Each structure stands twice: as C-alpha cells, then as structure tokens.
Amino acid sequence: MSNSDYDIIVIGGGPGGYVAAIRASQLGMSVALIEDKHLGGICLNWGCIPTKALLRASEIKHMLDNVDEFGFSVSNIKMDIDKITKRSRKVASQLSAGISHLLKKNKVKVFEGFAHLVKGSSDLKTVKIKAKGKDILMTSKNVIIATGARSRNLPFVSSDGKNIWDYKSAMIPKKLPKSMIIIGSGAIGMEFASFYNDLGVMVTVVEALPSILPNEDEDISKIVETNFVKRGINIKTNTTLKSVETFDKNVSAEIKCDGKIETITSEKLILAIGIIANTENLGLEKFNIKIDKGHIITNEWLETDEKGIFAIGDVTEGPWLAHKASHEGVLCVEKIAGHKNLNPIDKSSIPGCTYCRPQVASIGLTEKKANLQKLNIKVGKFPFVGNGKAIALGDSEGLIKTIFNDDNGELIGAHMVGPEVTELIQGFSIAKKLETTEHELMHTVFPHPTLSEGMHESVLDAYNQAIHY
Amino acid sequence: MSVNILMPALSPTMEEGTLSKWLVKEGDTVTSGDLIAEIETDKATMEVESIDDGTIGKILVHEGQEAVKVNEPIAILLLDGENLSDIKSIKKVPPTESVQEIEKIESKEKLNFSSDKTSKINLDTNINIENLKKNETRIFASPLAKRIAKHKDVDLSLVNGSGPNGRILKADIENFNNNKDLLQNEIISNNNNSELIKNSSMRKTIAERLVKSKNEAPHFYLSLDCNIDQLLKIRSMINLKSNDKYKISVNDMIIKAASSSLIKVPKANASWENENTRYFNNTDISVAVAIDGGLITPIIKDVQSKGLLEISEDMKLLANKAKDGKLLPEEYVGGSFSISNLGMYGIKEFSAVINPPQGAILAVGSGEKRPIVINDQLTIASIMTVTLSCDHRVVDGAVGAQFLLVFKDFIENPSLMLL
Numbered sequence: 050m051s052n053s054d055y056d057i058i059v060i061g062g063g064p065g066g067y068v069a070a071i072r073a074s075q076l077g078m079s080v081a082l083i084e085d086k087h088l089g090g091i092c093l094n095w096g097c098i099p100t101k102a103l104l105r106a107s108e109i110k111h112m113l114d115n116v117d118e119f120g121f122s123v124s125n126i127k128m129d130i131d132k133i134t135k136r137s138r139k140v141a142s143q144l145s146a147g148i149s150h151l152l153k154k155n156k157v158k159v160f161e162g163f164a165h166l167v168k169g170s171s172d173l174k175t176v177k178i179k180a181k182g183k184d185i186l187m188t189s190k191n192v193i194i195a196t197g198a199r200s201r202n203l204p205f206v207s208s209d210g211k212n213i214w215d216y217k218s219a220m221i222p223k224k225l226p227k228s229m230i231i232i233g234s235g236a237i238g239m240e241f242a243s244f245y246n247d248l249g250v251m252v253t254v255v256e257a258l259p260s261i262l263p264n265e266d267e268d269i270s271k272i273v274e275t276n277f278v279k280r281g282i283n284i285k286t287n288t289t290l291k292s293v294e295t296f297d298k299n300v301s302a303e304i305k306c307d308g309k310i311e312t313i314t315s316e317k318l319i320l321a322i323g324i325i326a327n328t329e330n331l332g333l334e335k336f337n338i339k340i341d342k343g344h345i346i347t348n349e350w351l352e353t354d355e356k357g358i359f360a361i362g363d364v365t366e367g368p369w370l371a372h373k374a375s376h377e378g379v380l381c382v383e384k385i386a387g388h389k390n391l392n393p394i395d396k397s398s399i400p401g402c403t404y405c406r407p408q409v410a411s412i413g414l415t416e417k418k419a420n421l422q423k424l425n426i427k428v429g430k431f432p433f434v435g436n437g438k439a440i441a442l443g444d445s446e447g448l449i450k451t452i453f454n455d456d457n458g459e460l461i462g463a464h465m466v467g468p469e470v471t472e473l474i475q476g477f478s479i480a481k482k483l484e485t486t487e488h489e490l491m492h493t494v495f496p497h498p499t500l501s502e503g504m505h506e507s508v509l510d511a512y513n514q515a516i517h518y
Numbered sequence: 519m520s521v522n523i524l525m526p527a528l529s530p531t532m533e534e535g536t537l538s539k540w541l542v543k544e545g546d547t548v549t550s551g552d553l554i555a556e557i558e559t560d561k562a563t564m565e566v567e568s569i570d571d572g573t574i575g576k577i578l579v580h581e582g583q584e585a586v587k588v589n590e591p592i593a594i595l596l597l598d599g600e601n602l603s604d605i606k607s608i609k610k611v612p613p614t615e616s617v618q619e620i621e622k623i624e625s626k627e628k629l630n631f632s633s634d635k636t637s638k639i640n641l642d643t644n645i646n647i648e649n650l651k652k653n654e655t656r657i658f659a660s661p662l663a664k665r666i667a668k669h670k671d672v673d674l675s676l677v678n679g680s681g682p683n684g685r686i687l688k689a690d691i692e693n694f695n696n697n698k699d700l701l702q703n704e705i706i707s708n709n710n711n712s713e714l715i716k717n718s719s720m721r722k723t724i725a726e727r728l729v730k731s732k733n734e735a736p737h738f739y740l741s742l743d744c745n746i747d748q749l750l751k752i753r754s755m756i757n758l759k760s761n762d763k764y765k766i767s768v769n770d771m772i773i774k775a776a777s778s779s780l781i782k783v784p785k786a787n788a789s790w791e792n793e794n795t796r797y798f799n800n801t802d803i804s805v806a807v808a809i810d811g812g813l814i815t816p817i818i819k820d821v822q823s824k825g826l827l828e829i830s831e832d833m834k835l836l837a838n839k840a841k842d843g844k845l846l847p848e849e850y851v852g853g854s855f856s857i858s859n860l861g862m863y864g865i866k867e868f869s870a871v872i873n874p875p876q877g878a879i880l881a882v883g884s885g886e887k888r889p890i891v892i893n894d895q896l897t898i899a900s901i902m903t904v905t906l907s908c909d910h911r912v913v914d915g916a917v918g919a920q921f922l923l924v925f926k927d928f929i930e931n932p933s934l935m936l937l
Binding site: 390392456457458459483484485486488489 | 660661662663665666669680681682683684687688
C-alpha cells in the first residue's frame with residue numbers, strides 16, 4: 050500500500066466524529082478531522098447541551114412558582130428570556146472550545162470545510178475539502194463518515210425561523226410567544242413543550258400516534274401525559290397535521306383527528322418530527338455504499354460495503370443518540386486498530402433520556418415489545434410516592450418499571466419517569482451490560498435514602514418481594 | 519520483607535513432590551545452607567536448604583503432604599527483626615488432618631454406611647477432587663450466562679468467552695449449541711516461518727482426555743485379521759435392493775458386529791470408575807468422526823436393538839450434525855465402547871487411544887485384497903485388520919482376545935448377526 054497522509058480521516062466533528070478522532074489518536078494513528086460548521090456537532094452546539102441549560106432555567110422557574118410549600122415566599126419574579134438563551138449559548142460555546150482544546154491536545158489535525166470523497170486510483174481513500182476558496186486533497190487508509198443529521202421538514206411545511214421553528218430557532222427565542230403548537234411528541238418535542246409551558250406559554254402538542262413519547266413504555270407515556278395535561282398542556286394524540294398557513298403574527302394549523310378536521314392557531318409552531326441524515330454532497334454515490342431510508346447501512350463494526358469507509362452516529366441507523374454515536378466511534382476505531390475481543394453494540398442496551406419535567410429514561414424492551422416477541426416476562430413497578438427521598442424532595446410523581454425474562458432472569462427493560470431518572474438509568478445500563486440477573490440486583494445494597502432505592506424496589510416487585518409498596 | 523521458601527524442583531521434569539519431613543519447626547532460627555526439609559519424588563529423596571538467614575515464621579505445608587507443586591510456597595522465612603504479624607498475606611494451610619484422623623473418620627463412615635456400600639464416602643477420592651478444584655482456573659462468566667448455561671446444561675469450561683478478557687456472555691452460551699465454538703482458532707502471530715494459533719477449547723479438551731487416557735489407562739493392543747469377502751457380498755446384496763433409498767456401509771456393519779460381540783462378551787462392555795467397574799447392559803457405541811479442527815465421538819445408542827438400516831441412518835444423521843457442529847452434549851457424552859475407522863484413508867492397521875472411562879476401543883483398518891493361506895493353499899481374500907486397545911484395569915488379555923474372536927466370527931459370518 051502506498052503512503053497515505055493519514056491513517057484515518059473523520060468527516061464530521063460531532064459526538065461521534067470527535068470521539069472517534071481522539072480514540073484513534075490515543076491508539077497511535079495519525080488522524081484528520083474535517084468539520085464544516087462547529088466542533089461538537091449539533092449535540093453540543095444546538096442539541097443536547099444547550100437544551101439542558103434551557104430546561105435548567107424552566108426547572109428553576111417551576112421551583113420559584115412552588116417555593117411556598119417549602120416555607121418561602123417570593124414575589125415580583127421577573128423573567129428575562131434573553132438572559133436565559135444567552136446562558137444556554139454560553140454553555141454551548143464553552144464546551145465547543147473545550148472540544149477544540151481536546152483535539153489539539155490529542156494531536157488531531159482539524160480542517161474547516163466541507164469534505165467529500167473522491168474516487169482515486171489507488172486503494173487509498175481520497176478526501177477533498179472545499180474550504181475558503183481553495184481545495185485541499187488528502188489521502189487516508191480509512192474514512193469515518195460522521196456527518197450526523199438535521200431536523201426533518203414536511204412536504205407542505207418547512208421551518209422558516211419566523212413563525213415556524215425548527216429546534217434551532219426554538220432554542221433562541223427573541224421574545225417569549227404567548228402560544229405555540231409543537232408537532233411531534235418525541236424527546237425534542239416534549240422537552241420544548243415542558244420548557245415553554247413552565248415559562249408560561251400555552252402549548253399544544255400534536256402527535257400522530259396514539260400516545261406521546263411513542264417509543265416509551267405505555268405506562269410511562271401515560272404518566273407524562275397526565276402530568277402535562279394537569280399543567281395545562283393541550284395534548285392531541287392520534288392527530289395528523291394536514292396543512293399550515295403562516296400569517297404575519299401567527300400561524301394556523303389544520304389538524305385531523307378521528308376524521309374530524311380542526312384548525313388551531315398559535316403564535317409559533319415547532320416542527321419536531323424526527324431527523325434526516327446528512328448524506329448529500331459527500332460523493333457517496335461513487336462508492337459501494339448502501340443507503341436505506343436515508344441512512345447509511347453498515348455492518349456490526351460500522352463498516353460500509355466499501356472496504357475502509359465507515360459510518361457512525363446519526364448518519365447511520367438509529368437510535369439517533371449522541372452516546373450511541375460516541376460509542377460507535379470508539380468501537381469502529383478499535384476495530385480498525387485490530388483490537389481483539391470487541392463486541393458489536395447491543396442496541397437493546399442503549400439508554401434513552403428525555404429531560405422534560407418529569408424526566409423520562411429507559412433502556413431495553415417495553416412491555417409491549419417484550420410481549421410481541423412472545424417473551425415470558427415478569428414486570429415490577431414501583432411508584433416514587435413510596436420513596437422517602439422523593440417525598441422529601443417534594444417530587445414524588447413517577448414510576449420505575451422493570452421487565453425481566455422469566456425464563457432466565459435477564460433484565461430486558463427498565464423504564465422510568467420521575468425525579469432525576471436520567472441520572473439513575475445508568476444503574477440499569479451497567480446491570481444490562483454485565484448481564485446481571487434479578488438475583489444480583491436484589492442482593493445489591495442501595496443506599497438509603499436515595500431515589501435509587503426505587504430501582505431496587507421495582508426489581509423486588511417483579512418477584513413479588515417489594516418491601517415499601 | 520519476609521521470604522517465601524518454595525517447593526524446589528529436584529529434576530528438570532519434576533512438577534510436584536511429597537514433603538516427607540520437616541527438619542525445622544516454626545520459630546527455629548536458620549542460617550543460609552541449613553537443611554530444613556526432606557522432599558520426595560517417585561525418583562528420589564532430597565534435602566532442602568535454607569536460602570537465607572532468619573526465623574521459620576510459618577510452615578505452610580504439613581509433613582507428609584503429597585502433590586506439592588514446584589514453586590508453591592512451603593514455608594515463610596522471617597528476616598531480621600520481623601515477626602509473623604508483618605506478613606500480610608499468609609497462604610492458608612490446607613486442612614491438616616493427620617493420617618490417624620483420616621482413618622478414624624473413614625472407619626466411622628464404614629460403620630455408618632456399612633449396610634450401603636455404594637454410599638461409602640471415599641476420602642481419597644474426595645481429597646483428589648479437592649486438589650483438582652484447586653488447580654482449576656476460575657471461569658469468568660456473566661451471571662446471566664451462568665444461569666442460561668445451567669438451564670441448557672452447557673459446560674462453561676468448553677465455552678469461548680467473547681467478553682472482556684474472555685468473559686463468557688449470554689450470547690456465547692446461546693451460540694454454543696454447536697461445537698463450532700470449541701474449534702475457534704485465534705491466530706496469535708503469523709510470520710513467514712510459522713503461524714501461532716491459540717488452542718481451541720476442543721483441542722484442549724482432546725489433549726487433556728488423551729493425555730489422561732495414556733497416563734492412567736494401561737493400554738495393551740490385540741490385532742486380528744478378518745476376512746470380509748462374505749460381508750462385502752452381503753452388503754452389495756442389501757444395497758442392490760435399496761432402490762437408492764439407503765446405502766449400508768462396511769462401517770455400519772462393523773458397528774453392528776461390535777455390538778453383537780459385546781453382548782456375547784459383556785466383560786468387554788465396561789468402564790473403569792476408580793472404585794468400581796461398570797458393566798453395561800446396552801451397547802452404546804461411540805464412533806469417532808473427524809471434524810474441522812478436531813474429532814468428536816457421537817454415540818449410536820442401544821445398537822443391540824437396532825437393525826443395520828437404523829444404525830446407518832443414525833450414523834449419517836450424527837456425522838452430519840457433528841460436521842455442522844450441532845451435536846447436543848447427550849449425543850456425544852457417554853457411550854460404552856468406541857470404534858475408530860481409518861479404513862477409508864487406506865490405513866492398514868493402527869492402535870487407537872482409549873476414550874476414558876470406556877474400557878476398550880476398536881481401531882479398524884482398510885479392507886484390501888491380500889494373499890492368504892487356506893488349507894495350505896495360497897489364495898486371495900479381502901482382509902481387514904482390526905486392533906483392540908484395552909484398558910488393562912477393566913479388560914484383561916483373555917477378555918479382549920475373546921471379544922476379538924467373536925467379532926471376527928460375526929464379520930466373517932455376517933448372517934450370525936441376524937440371530
């Protein structure tokens with residue numbers, strides 16, 4: 050093989066790409082990373098992180114509204130939406146700068162520009178970068194495509210940044226609208242619904258499927274829905290969006306539910322109906338790379354049908370989560386490095402979190418999916434109302450549900466809604482990864498008083514041994 | 519720092535020995551070169567010298583203990599100014615019942631169980647088991663893998679783990695229906711001169727069993743030539759009528775003949791179980807099948823009650839399953855007698871290694887035309903040489919010879935098998 054400029058070229062600097070680049074460098078490979086917009090990708094700049102900063106603000110607002118219960122009284126609370134969004138932006142830029150530093154420290158050569166693959170004559174991969182007027186050509190033994198995804202539009206409605214927002218516009222409102230419609234009740238839709246509702250906006254959520262958070266266990270979705278409705282969020286499930294008309298100061302949406310057509314109007318409309326992979330203009334069509342439903346198809350080691358070209362993260366098949374992308378980045382680099390004893394990613398062991406209020410976190414199969422697979426299951430449920438710490442926190446709404454395979458005691462699913470469950474779910478992730486059975490979980494000592502005791506009780510309940518419920 | 523006094527190797531090949539006598543006791547002061555213990559192997563007795571000055575802090579191996587591994591600590595030597603509490607990790611001394619105590623217990627057991635001989639606990643065996651367990655390396659497996667293995671009756675020691683550091687995972691057990699796992703060869707290094715391949719679990723198991731067999735079972739070998747003209751004639755007659763529905767092989771007929779012979783000479787249908795010898799009523803014949811990366815012996819069960827057609831079908835099914843790595847444990851664990859046939863490779867005759875705990879194995883060579891003498895006349899006949907390897911602990915020479923004569927009779931007069 051002729052000499053290449055790099056061992057690995059990574060296209061895309063999001064949580065998949067930059068992690069892959071750093072891992073490759075740790076393993077002694079020479080690495081180039083090409084990023085078109087911002088290091089850290091959507092996750093860090095316009096996704097996971099800045100939304101968490103926003104949700105922290107709305108959580109504080111919720112606390113301020115309820116300080117009474119704890120013996121305080123506050124009056125004259127003022128809200129500055131500009132300050133809230135500025136803080137969120139500052140958090141994002143701080144972390145993005147951090148990525149830049151990490152890459153530098155790990156001697157990853159970072160290029161700014163838009164990359165595409167060029168069909169070369171040798172067995173090396175050639176990548177061409179269009180950057181500020183001049184083109185750069187570079188070769189490498191391996192290429193990792195980590196170009197991510199963007200939000201999906203509907204054929205009849207696209208975000209315009211004015212009254213129809215995508216996630217990005219929704220993160221930097223210039224002023225707080227009085228009302229908004231959110232199309233889609235996945236994690237993104239629910240987080241914005243929770244955020245804006247807590248800040249006092251009239252929110253309507255439109256979901257085509259029978260329940261909100263349709264990927265979550267039904268018991269969990271139901272609890273979130275009850276909570277949202279109680280807070281005044283208007284939930285419209287089994288409802289499809291037919292058309293949207295924008296006006297100067299508002300937007301009206303024609304929706305259809307049970308055959309009935311209705312028009313609803315609000316100041317803003319957020320499209321949160323999923324993502325579409327960034328596969329365009331990468332030169333993929335010249336290679337033996339399969340794309341299905343918009344996403345690049347790889348084998349279990351993240352390699353495409355074209356030898357030496359890998360794809361990770363949102364540009365590939367789901368679940369579309371930052372932690373899955375990072376993990377894939379590490380796995381594919383270690384595979385390239387020839388590491389032994391690697392295991393493909395088990396998609397049933399990737400936790401998912403939604404940071405609305407109440408928080409939702411889950412891993413593995415829902416009860417419905419387990420039943421569809423005709424598994425013999427045992428289900429345990431423990432409500433936070435039986436948990437001392439949750440009651441002391443004044444936040445005891447929620448449930449921990451665990452699902453075991455009755456044949457062998459395998460933990461096949463865990464679903465939680467309630468206080469800090471996004472921080473708790475990792476316990477079940479570790480349990481799943483280590484392949485513990487109910488026996489080890491039952492005999493693990495959980496500290497008292499903690500929210501995590503609820504996890505223990507839920508496991509006990511699956512085997513009819515719950516103590517506090 | 520205290521010093522561990524290790525079991526010395528008295529010869530380059532010594533792996534273990536008996537600590538026959540301590541010449542010092544705990545608390546004794548020794549100087550470098552002092553004699554401290556006597557070690558005995560099957561070849562020699564030698565004295566062990568202290569390698570340092572100090573005090574004997576702790577004796578770790580009691581006098582008379584057998585099978586002490588070379589380099590195992592036998593005592594701890596405290597150096598100047600140290601006392602026993604300085605030693606953080608003292609290897610636990612194995613329970614040191616004296617010989618008298620053992621005898622006492624044994625006689626008690628005898629009293630307790632005198633009415634039931636089979637349940638008499640044999641202390642020797644127990645001690646051996648203890649030793650074996652100590653030598654076993656810990657198998658890392660996830661709790662879930664362990665539980666599924668238990669349900670599916672999978673022996674974890676045969677499973678290659680795909681987890682970190684070879685930890686056995688659920689998927690490894692689920693994929694272990696087959697013996698493919700046993701065969702996975704991992705290439706460790708590869709250069710122009712050689713390729714280093716990690717031994718698969720199957721290779722290790724084969725190695726372990728064969729070494730055990732050759733070490734423990736005193737083999738002797740009996741060979742006999744069988745005239746197979748009649749057998750071949752009958753075989754082609756049977757197959758002529760088959761309309762391609764079946765095809766009986768010479769091997770199928772050998773399996774049947776072996777079974778019929780075992781029924782006539784039941785003493786050859788036996789296995790050695792240390793304290794007891796087991797004589798089988800059924801003839802479960804293990805047949806060696808070569809598979810990629812090793813061999814396996816699927817069992818044709820109850821051959822005595824099966825006809826050639828059924829034997830042939832069983833054999834085909836089991837051989838295919840073996841080659842696809844799909845044999846279930848009950849299909850290859852057990853058996854009362856083995857047959858290994860290398861006739862198809864043109865091997866004239868060979869001696870096979872006994873498949874323990876079985877008492878014998880029949881090695882079958884190729885059938886070929888040879889000049890033979892009948893009634894002082896030189897004539898031509900198809901001759902097949904068979905060699906019986908016997909474990910002398912179970913099958914004595916006369917029994918083996920008797921078996922072979924009966925076997926020869928069945929092979930040369932196949933119609934007798936109809937009886």
